[in-house]
Amino acid sequence: MDIGDTIRRLKKELPSGVRLAAVSKFHPADAIREAYSAGQRIFAESRPQEFYAKVVELGASRTPDGTPEYSDIEWHFIGHLQTNKLKLVLPYVSLVQSVDSLHLLQAIDRWGKENGRVTNVLLECHIAAEQTKQGFSMDEIRQILAEEQSYTNVRFCGLMGMATFTDDEMVIRADFGRIQGLFDSLVSSAGGSRLKYFRELSIGMSEDYRIALEYGSTMVRIGTMIFGPRSY
């Protein structure tokens, strides 16, 4: 199916209040242009160099009368971010969904202080059975949020998680159930102004987004279903 058709179909299917991040990694800028034409505005990338190249390429795009064409794209970063690559990503990103270590969190905060910026982040929670997946444990996340005042240049906007890569739906449900439980308890214990931006639960990909919707997803990250398979 065509990129535009899939975007339109997904937008119809997603409940109001659930946003779609189109995962364009490994696909060319032209694929982003096609999705943009169908009304898609949030795009997510996972590699700093590739992210930066696309931001620059699309940022230079002008309509025949000279108006910037893609200035309302909201860029998200969803991959592993090394601290020596921050300057390729942080100036352009509206949400870093994949903060997966204290080292990275502190570096983002420090970069923000030096550059007069506050960066929106999601904390990546390790919910999958695989050891290979990145992310904090639930206890680490509680600990960070208990000390959130010390990160003056980071805005904690919620959680991101990836379920186990499996056909076993019960395993996926258990993974999503755990992150939803954590998210709900954090939201209800936050109260008042503290963590007032903490409202995003980013769960669900091409293969499991319908399940994620049952577990309170506020944002799905869909790549393959929209853009086709990636060749790594």
Ligand SMILES: *Cc1c(COP(=O)(O)O)cnc(C)c1O
């Ligand atoms: C690649 C990626 C996705 C998209 O996966 P699809 O299966 O192609 O939809 C979503 N989230 C993260 C963190 C990813 O790295």
